[in-house]
Amino acid sequence: MTTVLxxxxxxxxxxxxxxxxxxxxxxxxxxxxxxxxxHLCHEEQAGHPAGPWPVSEQDAAAVLCGVCRSELAIREYLTADDCPRCGAGFNPGCRLHSRFYFEPASQPPEGRPTALPRLPADD
Structure with a gap:
């Protein structure tokens, strides 16, 4: 079993x-x-600063589904709304702080915005 600190x-x-x-x-x-x-758990307990995974390493298995305990490649996680193995839904709000874990690509993965859309200003 994979240990989660x-x-x-x-x-x-x-x-x-x-x-x-x-x-x-x-x-x-x-x-x-x-x-x-x-990232907050890491910040509190690791004793060293975190650095994001570079884009060149997005095929690394670095995401653990807590439901089925499958390890996912970064690229696989960034393009999924739920676990491809067990179907457990992932929090869509996590993409708002993915920069703590993964270096941003020059283009967001298809269908996955890097920020919330702006609302039109009131005139």
């Missing part, structure tokens, strides 16, 4: 910082090769 609150990798029904992934941090539920 940090401050998890259940067996599906939710933590004290992120614990909605969809917060079911852990990230293997490139800097230490350890899984943490989130």
């Amino acid at each position: 940090g401050r998890p609150v259940d067996e599906q990798t939710r933590c004290v910082h992120y614990h909605s029904p969809l917060d079911v992934v852990a990230i293997r941090f490139r800097c230490c090769n350890e899984y943490y539920p989130c």
